[in-house]
Amino acid sequence: MLEIRGLRAWYGNVQALHGIDINLKKRELVTLIGSNGAGKSTTLKSITGLLKKRSGHILFEGEDISFYSPARILQAGIALAPEGRWIFSDLTVEENLRMGAFTRPRDSLEGALEEQFELFPILKERRGQKGGTLSGGEQQMLAISRALMARPKLLLLDEPSLGLAPMMVRTVFSLIKNINAAGTSVLLVEQNSAMALSIADRGYVLSTGRIALAETAASLLSDTKVREVYLGGYANGDGI
Amino acid sequence: MLIIQTLIYGLAQGSLYALLAAGFALICGILKMITFAHGEVFMVGAFVALGVIVGLGLPPAVGMAAAMAAAMALGVFIERVAFRPFRGGSSMSPALITIGFSIALQALVLLLAGADTKPFPYGGGEFKLTVGSVSVSGIELTVILASFILVALLQLFIRKTSWGLALRAASMHFDAARLMGVNTNMTVALAFGLASMLAGAGGLLFGAYYGAFYPQMGVVMAFKALAAATLGGITSVSGAVAGGIMLGVIESLSVLFISSGYKDIIAFSILILVLLFKPSGLLGRFEEEKV
Ligand SMILES: Nc1ncnc2c1ncn2[C@@H]1O[C@H](COP(=O)(O)OP(=O)(O)O)[C@@H](O)[C@H]1O
Ligand SMILES: [Mg+2]
Numbered sequence: 001m002l003e004i005r006g007l008r009a010w011y012g013n014v015q016a017l018h019g020i021d022i023n024l025k026k027r028e029l030v031t032l033i034g035s036n037g038a039g040k041s042t043t044l045k046s047i048t049g050l051l052k053k054r055s056g057h058i059l060f061e062g063e064d065i066s067f068y069s070p071a072r073i074l075q076a077g078i079a080l081a082p083e084g085r086w087i088f089s090d091l092t093v094e095e096n097l098r099m100g101a102f103t104r105p106r107d108s109l110e111g112a113l114e115e116q117f118e119l120f121p122i123l124k125e126r127r128g129q130k131g132g133t134l135s136g137g138e139q140q141m142l143a144i145s146r147a148l149m150a151r152p153k154l155l156l157l158d159e160p161s162l163g164l165a166p167m168m169v170r171t172v173f174s175l176i177k178n179i180n181a182a183g184t185s186v187l188l189v190e191q192n193s194a195m196a197l198s199i200a201d202r203g204y205v206l207s208t209g210r211i212a213l214a215e216t217a218a219s220l221l222s223d224t225k226v227r228e229v230y231l232g233g234y235a236n237g238d239g240i
Numbered sequence: 241m242l243i244i245q246t247l248i249y250g251l252a253q254g255s256l257y258a259l260l261a262a263g264f265a266l267i268c269g270i271l272k273m274i275t276f277a278h279g280e281v282f283m284v285g286a287f288v289a290l291g292v293i294v295g296l297g298l299p300p301a302v303g304m305a306a307a308m309a310a311a312m313a314l315g316v317f318i319e320r321v322a323f324r325p326f327r328g329g330s331s332m333s334p335a336l337i338t339i340g341f342s343i344a345l346q347a348l349v350l351l352l353a354g355a356d357t358k359p360f361p362y363g364g365g366e367f368k369l370t371v372g373s374v375s376v377s378g379i380e381l382t383v384i385l386a387s388f389i390l391v392a393l394l395q396l397f398i399r400k401t402s403w404g405l406a407l408r409a410a411s412m413h414f415d416a417a418r419l420m421g422v423n424t425n426m427t428v429a430l431a432f433g434l435a436s437m438l439a440g441a442g443g444l445l446f447g448a449y450y451g452a453f454y455p456q457m458g459v460v461m462a463f464k465a466l467a468a469a470t471l472g473g474i475t476s477v478s479g480a481v482a483g484g485i486m487l488g489v490i491e492s493l494s495v496l497f498i499s500s501g502y503k504d505i506i507a508f509s510i511l512i513l514v515l516l517f518k519p520s521g522l523l524g525r526f527e528e529e530k531v
Contacts, residue, residue: 050418071421086416088409099409102402103421150421 001026001185002047002078002154007056009039009046016042018209019056024154024187029180031188031196031217034206035229040189041083043206044156047187048080049073060154074103077153081143081160083189089132093123096131096142100149108151116145137168144175154185161192173199197221241373246496247489252380252449254488255387258481259442260465261472262391263435265480268469269411270431273331277318277338278439279462280345285311285440286447286457287349294361304386304444311440312433319432324425342459349455358453383445390438391481397434398477407431411475464507471511473521482523487511 002024009017017039024030032040045051047058049070058066065073079100088096094113101112117124120141126134131142140160147155157176161169169192177199180186190196197203197217205213205226213220220226260282267275289307292298322337367378398404410417410427418424446461447453465484472483487507494503514522 048419050415070418071423074419074421080419082416082419086413086419088412088416090412091405091409095405095409098402098405099417099420099422102406106402146420 001028001061002187003057003059004043004047005057005059007043007046007054007058009042009051009054011042011053016209017046017054020206020209020211022187022204022211024185026153027180027183027185028202029177029186029188029200031190031193031200031203032206033190033193033196033203034212036191037208038206039209040206041158042209044080044082044158044187044189047073047078047156071103074150074152077151078156079147079150079152079154080156081140081147081158083158083162085139085143087131087134087139087142089130091131092128093131093134093142094127096146097123097149100146104150112149112151116149119148120145136163137165137171140164140168140172141175144172144179148179148184152184154187155179156187156189158189159191160188161190161195169195193226194221242496244374246492248374248376248380248384250489250492251485252383252488253491254468254485255384255391256442256446256449256461256484257465257468257487258391258484259387259438259445260462261469261480261484262394262477263438264466264469265474265477266407266431266435269475269477270407270414270428271323271327273323273334274466275318275322275338276335276462277322277341277345278435278465279458279460280342281311281315281318281436281458282439282443282446282461283349283455283458284314284345284443285436286443286453287353288440289444290358290360290447290453294358300362300444300448304441307440307444308437309440311436311443315432315436315439316429319429323428323432327428346455346459353453353455355455358447360448360451360453362448379449383449386441386445390441394434394438394477403427403430467508467511470521471514473523476523479521479523483521486522 004020004022006019006021007017008015008019020043032043034040042051046054049068057064060076060078063076065076068076088099091099097113097116098109101109122138123142123145126138131139134142144157144160160172160176164172173195176186176188188196188200197220200217203215203217203220204211205220213226260278263278285307288310289303292306293300293303318338318341322341323334326333369376369381398407406417406422406427407430409420410422410424414424417427443458446457464487468483468487469480471487472481473479490507490510491503494506498506
């Protein structure tokens with residue numbers, strides 16, 4: 001479904017990605033792990049068209065989307081819940097969600113909203129509240145829900161557990177699992193690698209802009225080297 | 241009663257500031273950059289209207305439409321050449337380029353229209369609304385009402401339409417708006433277009449109010465409106481509008497109670513005090529930390 005070939009990306013003159021290849025099949029939940037600064041966010045920003053200075057190919061459902069604008073990529077079926085959530089803090093929860101469906105026909109809006117309110121009852125409760133007044137966990141749900149408003153075929157998630165209390169992390173992860181089970185493919189970027197691998201089908205380990213390992217999640221979890229380098233604090237693997 | 245009369249003068253002057261201040265808020269809100277050619281957009285709008293009204297002999301309402309259209313075109317052009325190439329970079333280049341525009345546009349209008357101050361063909365004196373000892377002239381009423389309607393229409397647009405939503409979203413988080421599929425180039429152009437339409441209308445209203453059209457008419461107005469926008473909170477349209485009205489009223493009260501020579505000193509002392517104690521302006525919020 002998603003095929004990335006030889007992706008390189010730059011910030012100014014500094015190269016952040018040195019030719020990476022990633023494949024993701026329909027309905028898969030794939031995780032991209034790696035330490036801080038490895039290039040995970042850069043990869044997602046490249047896929048969504050936010051980052052322009054790059055080379056290589058990005059194919060989605062056989063279509064070359066390498067040079068599409070963010071709007072067209074969204075319309076092709078890829079949505080991102082970015083690192084740091086990027087909530088519109090002075091817009092209400094409902095307006096934030098409406099922004100998520102900005103590229104979609106207006107008559108589908110009410111249905112999509114109802115769907116999201118069913119999936120995230122807390123957002124329905126807070127629908128008239130400003131996005132900036134939500135708690136961290138609620139904002140993360142809003143970011144995910146806003147991405148889902150575009151009814152993506154592929155959902156990209158950048159560190160959805162960042163800054164959340166352990167309880168909330170569990171909630172968010174089981175939610176991701178459910179979204180995937182309901183048929184949306186997911187590319188999950190995480191620093192909380194053990195947790196990510198515990199729900200993923202396959203994983204890629206990114207290291208200073210290169211793919212170091214690509215394995216099934218189970219074998220990455222049992223790989224001692226991966227455990228040492230990336231799973232340190234979570235080595236005792238308390239999954240969901 | 242003198243005080244009410246004074247407040248009306250202040251309101252008229254303040255609504256002219258408000259028209260420009262709202263534009264500064266739109267532009268600064270989305271780009272976090274300032275234009276120094278906004279006063280000349282105001283002035284060009286005024287002269288285009290004067291040309292249409294005096295030169296072509298068309299009614300003032302047509303002049304107003306022409307002022308807004310010409311100002312909008314000019315504003316969108318300025319965005320295209322002075323801001324878009326420098327998006328995301330230093331705000332120094334746009335500042336310098338718009339200062340260049342400001343000087344060049346004044347020179348151009350001076351060459352085309354001459355240096356003499358031009359009057360407005362419709363006197364404001366025929367109509368007067370008198371209540372007790374307070375009287376409001378037709379032109380004062382026009383300035384206040386027209387500004388009020390324009391600001392209300394602007395608010396309606398940014399609160400109720402999907403383009404308005406996109407504009408507000410992009411002002412809060414530019415990249416997030418891009419991520420949502422908003423055409424941010426269009427949105428920035430829209431902000432400049434709307435800001436410039438208000439400025440153009442403001443130019444005509446100013447010229448009609450004071451019966452004076454001249455190439456430098458936008459200079460002091462723009463600086464004061466920028467100050468007023470800062471006073472109210474530069475990244476919020478309602479804050480900037482409130483700041484404009486406040487500045488006008490403060491000025492007129494200073495004239496009444498102290499003397500007209502001191503009005504600028506008093507107005508700007510208040511501005512500086514407000515900014516010392518509340519840097520985001522009276523109604524503004526502190527910028528969110530962006531992660
Ligand atoms: N806006 C930016 N400007 C310059 N360099 C950046 C920027 N964002 C990220 N980088 C650099 O690119 C590299 C990859 O960053 P990133 O993709 O954010 O890593 P990760 O998401 O894996 O933590 C890092 O070396 C980082 O310093
Ligand atoms: Mg990151």
